[in-house]
Amino acid sequence: MVPLSDNMRGAALMMGSMAAFTFNDACMKAASDEVPFFQALFVRGCGTILLLLVLSRVMGSLRLRLSRRDWGLICVRTLAETGAAYFFISALFNMPLANVTAILQAVPLAVTLAGALFLGEAVGWRRWLAIGIGFGGVLLIVRPGTEGFNVFSVYALISVGCVTLRDLVTRRLSGGVPSMTVALSAALGVTLFAGLGAAGTDWVPLGARPGLQLAGATVFVICGYIFSIMAMRVGEVAVVAPFRYTALIWALLLGAAVFGDWPSGVTLVGAAIVVATGIFTFYRERRLARPGPVPLRLR
Template identity: 60%
Template sequence: MAGFSDNLRGSALMAGSMACFTINDACMKAALAEVPLFQALFLRGLATTVWMLLLARALGGLKLRLPRRDRWMILIRNVTEVGAAYFFMTAILNMPLANASAIMQALPLSVTLAGALFLGEAVGWRRLAAILVGFAGVLMIVRPGMAGFDVYSVYPLVAVALVTVRDLLSRKLSAEVPSVTVAFFNAFSVMAFFGVGSVFVDWAPLSGRSVLLVGAASVLIIGGYVFSVSAMRVGDLALVAPFRYTSLLWALILGLLVFEEWPAVPTLIGAAVIVATGIYTFYRERNLARAAPKALRVR
């Protein structure tokens, strides 16, 4: 019963995390109708940085003295975070929310493939085949060469590549770096970069609606990170991790109700392919992890 309870709690936390992230995206997409991109991301970054400082003070986890190697890795990680924020937010400004969200679902596949290529992690032919099928699903969404394809169709793919690098760097950080410190530097870097960039654009006057949207986004994105970290520490990873795909359901619902957007049939099929291959990859990794100790015992 305890294991079932942990799995249920972990699944709920992961679903909650994805709800926070996707509603954050919807808030920012709505705010960008009134506020320039650099201004909106600076204001969200500013609010998020303040919230992170308060959270770090409450948890006592903010550590600024870090080993030299970790400092460089966090710096590079922050660059990828800034780039991913720019490309993904520009994408949802110029394309349906569900389309961009569906492409981002390829992230577990890209991280698995990059781990094999750059970190020497073992990936068998079954998982490699699933990854290739999943990327075929991405092509069904992007549909290069088809009507409606433009430069913004590539932006979510760039965001996936940048977040993949960010996650690989996260794996290489030493255990002495608290998660709240990494999250704080992420928020601060976004605030600083887009704050400087916003100097060169004309600021729009803030309405009560835009203030509410950006403020809500700053709280939701922290909720997404906190729930996500908590979810990965509870229950069976193979049962909890697939709930990350509930973000696609949120994107479909919010896209329809808030922005009157509904993806084309090829996009829905491509999204289904990505989700199916992602879930297979999660279960395959769990089965291999379970088999490894048995193999060691036989030896």
């Protein structure tokens, strides 16, 4: 048997990470039939924090003595993560899984755009063109002004903005900041926000099915976290990053099999445009030897 290269292992781990994150989304969406939004987010958050603490103890990768600058950036990142969780899961509860996932694939384009506008990063005309075409694909997915367009389509777009802010802040963190510290801070922020929201809503008893769905969401989001860390450690970011788009394949399959949803042809064309332009952007960044990070996703 021919041994796998580091990049091939990284690609496989990235695909595993995207599968785990999409299964997490599917579990959360399925639980929404019986569990209120804030309760579901809070319960999953508590489980995520517990597993992260166990994982950090095993890996010995949690460090709290950081500079004031890094803690400030972590606080901003946590706020962005909280906003992303609220708007993304709100959209997820009310839109087809594949549609929400397709919109989220615009994040690499948005990060490149924001990096050029706010951080002074150099972006050539080819990537500017790709960004413009890619956001045209997003418009095909959400189709403003049509019958299928609603406030939750806007929520999905706002979640892209929140994730973009989160990723830009992540780029500014010092290299010595442990990923586990960042992830745990984000999980704590999201869970605290969900707890405050849940305090003002009526809770429902967790039956066996929604309990298993939320437990599955917790396990899947942690697996996605672990696989994404491993992918970044064994493969080159510019090679591994495009495999994040396999999340859309899983979203299409799970949406059809579990929820009976299949996007329209126009939505699929828009998603294909977003993916194609995103992959081109990754390719150009690799050619210019300026690969961007693929930050952890804890929505």
